[in-house]
Amino acid sequence: MKTQLEFAKQGDVTPHLKVVAQTEGITSASLLRHVARGEAVIMCRNDTAVGIGRGLRTKVNVNIGTSPFRIDPEEEMKKAILAEKYGADTITDLSMGGDISSIRKRIFEMTTVPVTTVPIYQTAAENGIDTMTAEDIIATITQQAEEGISSVVLHCVTKRIVDTLKSEVRVMGVVSKGGAITIRYMLRNQVENPFIKHFSEILRILKEYDIVLSLGNSMRSGCIHDIMDTAQREELMLNAQLAKQAHEQDVQVIVEGVGGHVRADRIASYVRQYKSHSHAPLFVAGPLPIDIAVGHDHIAGCVGASIASGAGADYLCYITPAEHIGLPSPEQVKEGLIAFKIAAHIGDTMKYNLVKPDKDLSVKRSLLDWRGQVEYAIDGEALLNSAPNDGPCTMCGDFCALKLMKEL
């Protein structure tokens, strides 16, 4: 099977590319150019296709999955269903507890959007973090590819970057779970990064199934004190270089960066620094502009993600109110997703001047047409559940400014 990237390089418009172009309201020719250059990727799953990158609306990923401390597949199914219902563009299954493959199978059954995995999670959970081998990791990638995932996250942190990290003055150290598992594997076994060591072989698998490679952000900062230090910059540069290699091998690729905790006044410049180094779409987790919003990190994350996407980030990984406390409930998944849909739209108003839904809704709002607003709202259901049937709402009653001015 040829990848979307191979087709694009040849100038062939695929059905998936056409779907994305239509959804985004851009021409296939322009999207084809972006995909061919690696500025955009198309994640496919059956007939569904999601475009991420230059010229495309900011996308939102929702993480779900069991943890070793909380294994409740039914809850995860509820999360998968809510994620798709409230507009997640992609879902990442991070399951590390229970029968992982069977949980993922059920997630596939419940959803239609592209699914991403972090293969080292399942490898570590099933083979033991201190006993797993590089062969186990590659076997997991192959197995997950066969199951039908659309994207994988690999943490390509090198020994050198780990050495660099040791000389940094960080409060939080490494906060990436995939990064920490990978580093532990490397240090225990005294080996180089398994993904880099087997990069060609892994690219062959990803190419065969047209899986989008997502280069993980192991060195992301876990608090705003831990700035974009040398370790993090080295990783970002390495990822930009690996992205180039993947692109040359016809594997679609995105890069994670500027995620974690980043002060609000530095987010935009970090995004622009990245963009000046790499064509590959930028995937950001958060970022959180402060550390003290625990219990409400989806709100703080919305601020960071708004600034990041406005500055050019292409793809946002949501944060839920349970961040830093525990595994989220289905309701918290919904809350986190909506907060990040808000961030994506704020970003798109800045990136693309995408203000039409806002004007359309406001026209209806100015007429006190409550039902008419529903189709433009990020969460039309909230409006349906709480708005009056007609006339002014309970905030102002007959002193409604819109009503008072209309009567004049």
Add this chain to the structure above:
Amino acid sequence: MKTQLEFAKQGDVTPHLKVVAQTEGITSASLLRHVARGEAVIMCRNDTAVGIGRGLRTKVNVNIGTSPFRIDPEEEMKKAILAEKYGADTITDLSMGGDISSIRKRIFEMTTVPVTTVPIYQTAAENGIDTMTAEDIIATITQQAEEGISSVVLHCVTKRIVDTLKSEVRVMGVVSKGGAITIRYMLRNQVENPFIKHFSEILRILKEYDIVLSLGNSMRSGCIHDIMDTAQREELMLNAQLAKQAHEQDVQVIVEGVGGHVRADRIASYVRQYKSHSHAPLFVAGPLPIDIAVGHDHIAGCVGASIASGAGADYLCYITPAEHIGLPSPEQVKEGLIAFKIAAHIGDTMKYNLVKPDKDLSVKRSLLDWRGQVEYAIDGEALLNSAPNDGPCTMCGDFCALKLMKEL
């Protein structure tokens, strides 16, 4: 009684000024200078004093109060108690339904923070919007001053500004309730703005009780299509000029502006434009950077308020999830307040490099010391309710990055 401004102009450090300086961790001398110049105000209520303006942490106001369509004083009391419990710096009572003075009396009993009113609300509610007189308005201001309010909002929009507005191409027109009531009064009675007409008399009342004058933002934009147009700029310039007059008359004063709905990429420059024209502290409502987040406007508002306060806004008026739908419940008041406490802190990390609580919390977080984080969190209760007693949380279990790295 002398006002805080008179004392400051004379170089006298008052007990209230001392309290604010201590709370803020700055010297009385520096605060005195800011107050004397009108760059900061001190809102007093009995022994409580809240400083707003230059060099002071960003403050958050919570609006409560009955509406003509929803009169439930017990609910409003719950809101007042929650507002103070979760850290509102000031409370504005916007009651327009029921026995307004008795509701406010109970709010005073339930709280200790400064209380603001919008006198034209009570005047219109009690005297009828089309039958009230300028004397009624002044009588209400006097009555509220005697009751012990700390600040009043007056909408000083002129006939000329209303004429300018008529030539603007707005979707939402006037969305300020106080503005709309005032304009209606002016147009029905064919008179100039009552607050401007009686400005000297009103200043005398405010001076007598040392009430902070808040110059309202009648022309604020009700959707992001309605930009900072000529009408809005004229009002802001007029307010800056009125603020100068009030300052000369020893009345402490703040200006409302850049509120309502403002695109994310314009907020900072609008704040800076205002700051280049006026010394008076800037009070912003929201702003909302998009229009389609209905049901979750506290989150979108947090983004706008974060950018505004980072750019120099001094005082934020919160927005609840009920914005644009109805009067908020007590729980929604809490949610809105926490979202804006987050915005205020994000702003302060930018304005003042105020990152100590973040580092202090992160040090505890890096040790998986859950209880130790509580005192630094914006909502420590959320942490107490959901965090584990010790060890890693249910998100990662034994694959916790912090735990894995520590074991190495």
